[in-house]
Amino acid sequence: MKLKLKIWKQKNARSGGAFETYDLDGVAPEMSFVEMLALLNQTLVQQGREPVAFDHDCHEGICGSCGMYINGYPHGPVKGLTTCLLSMRHFKDGETIVIEPWRAKPFPVVKDLIVDRSALDKIQVAGGFISVTTGAAADANAVLVSKKKSDLAFDSAACIGCGACVAACKNASAMLFVSAKISQYALLPQGKPEAKERVRAMIAEMDKQSFGSCSNTGACEAQCPKQIKLFNIARLNREYYKAF
Amino acid sequence: MNKILFSAVSKKFVMALAGLFLLLFLPVHLGINLMLLKNDPEPFNSAAHFMATFPLIKVVEVLLFLTILIHVTYGIILQILNWLSRPVGYKVRNKSETTAFSRFMIWTGLSVLTFLVIHFFNFYFIKLGLVEGDPENFYSVAWQLFSIPGYVILYWICFLLLGFHLYHALQSAFQTLGLSNEFWKPVIRAISLIYAIAVPVGFAIIPLVIWLFK
Numbered sequence: 482m483k484l485k486l487k488i489w490k491q492k493n494a495r496s497g498g499a500f501e502t503y504d505l506d507g508v509a510p511e512m513s514f515v516e517m518l519a520l521l522n523q524t525l526v527q528q529g530r531e532p533v534a535f536d537h538d539c540h541e542g543i544c545g546s547c548g549m550y551i552n553g554y555p556h557g558p559v560k561g562l563t564t565c566l567l568s569m570r571h572f573k574d575g576e577t578i579v580i581e582p583w584r585a586k587p588f589p590v591v592k593d594l595i596v597d598r599s600a601l602d603k604i605q606v607a608g609g610f611i612s613v614t615t616g617a618a619a620d621a622n623a624v625l626v627s628k629k630k631s632d633l634a635f636d637s638a639a640c641i642g643c644g645a646c647v648a649a650c651k652n653a654s655a656m657l658f659v660s661a662k663i664s665q666y667a668l669l670p671q672g673k674p675e676a677k678e679r680v681r682a683m684i685a686e687m688d689k690q691s692f693g694s695c696s697n698t699g700a701c702e703a704q705c706p707k708q709i710k711l712f713n714i715a716r717l718n719r720e721y722y723k724a725f
Numbered sequence: 726m727n728k729i730l731f732s733a734v735s736k737k738f739v740m741a742l743a744g745l746f747l748l749l750f751l752p753v754h755l756g757i758n759l760m761l762l763k764n765d766p767e768p769f770n771s772a773a774h775f776m777a778t779f780p781l782i783k784v785v786e787v788l789l790f791l792t793i794l795i796h797v798t799y800g801i802i803l804q805i806l807n808w809l810s811r812p813v814g815y816k817v818r819n820k821s822e823t824t825a826f827s828r829f830m831i832w833t834g835l836s837v838l839t840f841l842v843i844h845f846f847n848f849y850f851i852k853l854g855l856v857e858g859d860p861e862n863f864y865s866v867a868w869q870l871f872s873i874p875g876y877v878i879l880y881w882i883c884f885l886l887l888g889f890h891l892y893h894a895l896q897s898a899f900q901t902l903g904l905s906n907e908f909w910k911p912v913i914r915a916i917s918l919i920y921a922i923a924v925p926v927g928f929a930i931i932p933l934v935i936w937l938f939k
Contacts, residue, residue: 489816500816553820579817586810649821651828652807654733684732693810694733694803697897698828700821712906719903721734 482508482569485577486521488533494589494597500579510570514557515540515547517569534593542566542706545641548648549594550581555645555704563643563706583644585653587690598644600690601658605642608682609662611671630668637664639707646701646709652693657701659687660717661709667720677724684721733806736799741898743796748895748920750789755927758867762934766864773863777852797838804831826889827897833890840883871932880932884925892921 484505491498505521512520515537522532538546547564551557557567572578582590587600626634640661647655663680666672672679695714702711729735757776760769776782826833847870851858858866870876895917899905905913 487816550815550817553815553817555821558820581815581817584811584813584815586812649819651811651819653810654807656733681729684734685729688732691810692733693807694737695901696807696827696830697893697900698823700819700823703822710907711900712910715900715903715905717903718734718738718901721732722738722903725729 482510482572482574484508484517484572484575487577487579488594489581489590490533490593491582491590493592498590498593508569510568512569513540513565514551514567514569515565534591534595536595537565540565543641545643548583548596548598548643548645550583550648552579555583555648556643556706560703561706561708563641566706583648585644585647585692587653587655587692588644588647596644598642600692601642601644601647601655603690604655604659604683604686605662607686608675608679609666611666611675613671624670626669634665634668637661637668637709637713640665640705640709641707643706645704645706647692649700649704650693650695651698651700652696654695654701655687655690655692656695656714656717657705657709657711659683660713663717663720664713667716676720680717680720680724733803736803737901740796740799740803741901743792743799744894745898746792747789747796748891748898751924755924758928758931761864761867761931764939766862769864769867770862774861777860793841797834800831800834824893824896826893830890830893833886836883836886837890840879840887843879868935871935877932877936881929884929888921888925891924892917895920 486503486505487500488503489498490501503521503525505517505524508517508520515535518533518535518537525532535549536546538544542563542565545563548555549564551564551567556562556564557571559567559571580594582588582594583596583598585596588596588598591597638661640658642658644655644658646657647653650656663683666679667676697711697714699711702709757769757772760772763769846856848863848866850856851863851866852860871880896905896910896913899909899913
C-alpha cells in the first residue's frame with residue numbers, strides 16, 4: 482500500500498505547529514496503525530529527517546497511550562479499537578490520512594502527536610480510589626456483590642483513560658471518563674463509604690482542569706475504544722446530586 | 726460551596742430543570758392558540774385576557790420569565806466555556822457519530838430566542854403599552870400577522886428549529902437529571918420525538934388552516 486500522510490508537527494507546547502505531508506510506500510494491510518507510523522519513522526531516520534513523535538506502549542489496547550485523531554475520528558474510523566489495534570486494511574491504497582493530536586485545553590501538545598494527559602490523572606487522584614487497610618486479603622465472600630452489578634462495574638473499569646472521549650466531544654468534556662471512574666466504585670459496596678466525597682472531589686477537579694460540560698451528543702460513547710456507555714454519565718449525575 | 730453551585734454538572738442540572746419547566750408551558754400556549762381557528766374571536770380573546778389578568782397566572786408569568794432568563798443565560802455561559810475548552814480546533818471535521826440535532830443546540834436555541842423577541846414586540850409589549858395595539862383583541866393581531874406571507878414563513882422556520890431543539894432537549898434533560906438508563910432511554914427518546922413533532926406542528930398548522938380555509 483502507498484499512503485499520503487498529513488501529520489501535525491509541533492516542536493513543543495509553546496511553539497506553533499503545522500501539517501507536514503509524507504509519502505509512504507510499502508505499508509502492509511496487516512500492519513497496525515502504530516506499526517505503519519513506526520515504518521514511516523524508520524524511513525525518515527534513514528533519510529536523515531526528524532521522525533514523528535507519537536505515544537504508544539502496550540500494542541494490545543489496554544494502556545491508553547496511543548491516542549491520535551485520524552481522519553476526523555479519535556483512534557480512527559473503526560469502533561471499539563485503539564489506534565494500536567487499528568489495522569491498515571481499513572484504509573485504501575493511495576489514501577490520504579490526516580493525523581492530528583487530541584485537541585483540548587487540558588491536553589497541551591508536548592510534541593507532534595503527543596499530548597499531556599495528566600489532567601485525567603489529576604481527576605483520578607482527587608478521588609478515584611478506595612481507602613482500605615492493607616494487610617491480609619479479605620475473604621472473597623465477606624462482601625456480597627450481585628453478578629449484574631459486578632459486570633457493570635467491570636465494564637466501567639475497562640476505561641483505559643486514553644482521552645478519546647475528550648478528543649471526540651465538541652466541548653472537550655471528560656464526563657465519560659469521570660463517569661466510568663465513578664461508576665466502577667458506585668456500583669460496588671466497597672465504593673460506598675467514600676461515594677460522596679469522591680464524586681464531589683472528582684467533579685471539582687474536572688472543572689479545575691477546564692474540561693467542558695456534557696451536551697449529551699454521544700460522540701464519546703461512539704469513539705470510546707472500550708465502549709463505555711453513556712448511562713454511566715446519567716449515573717455520575719445521580720451520584721453527584723446524591724452527594725448533597 | 727461556589728464550586729458546587731457553579732460546577733459544570735450543577736449548571737447543566739439547572740438548565741435541564743428550567744428547560745423542562747418551559748416544556749410544560751408550550752402545550753398550554755398551544756391550547757390557547759388553537760382557539761384562533763374559531764371564527765368567533767371571543768374565546769381566544771377571553772383566554773388571553775384571563776392569562777393577562779388572573780393573579781396566579783401573573784405569578785407563574787414571573788416564574789416563566791425568570792426560567793427563560795436562567796435557561797438562556799446558563800446556555801450561553803456553558804457554550805462559551807465549552808468553546809474555551811478547545812482553543813485549537815481540528816483540521817478535519819469531527820465525524821464521530823452523534824445523536825441528531827445535539828450539536829446545534831446553541832444555534833436552534835438562539836433562533837427560538839430571536840423569535841421570542843419578535844413575539845414580544847408583536848404581543849407582550851402591546852399589553853405593556855410599549856407598542857401600539859389593542860391588548861383586548863389579540864385575535865385580530867394574530868390574524869393580521871398570519872396574513873403576511875413573510876411572517877408565516879419565518880414562523881414556520883422558527884417552529885421547525887424549535888422542534889429540532891426540543892427533540893434533543895427532552896431526552897438530554899432526563900440524562901442530565903440522572904433519570905436515564907438502558908431500559909428508559911428508548912422510551913424517553915420516543916416521548917421526545919412525539920413531543921418535538923406534535924407541539925411545533927400544532928403551532929405551525931394554525932396559519933396554514935387559516936390560509937387554506939378561512
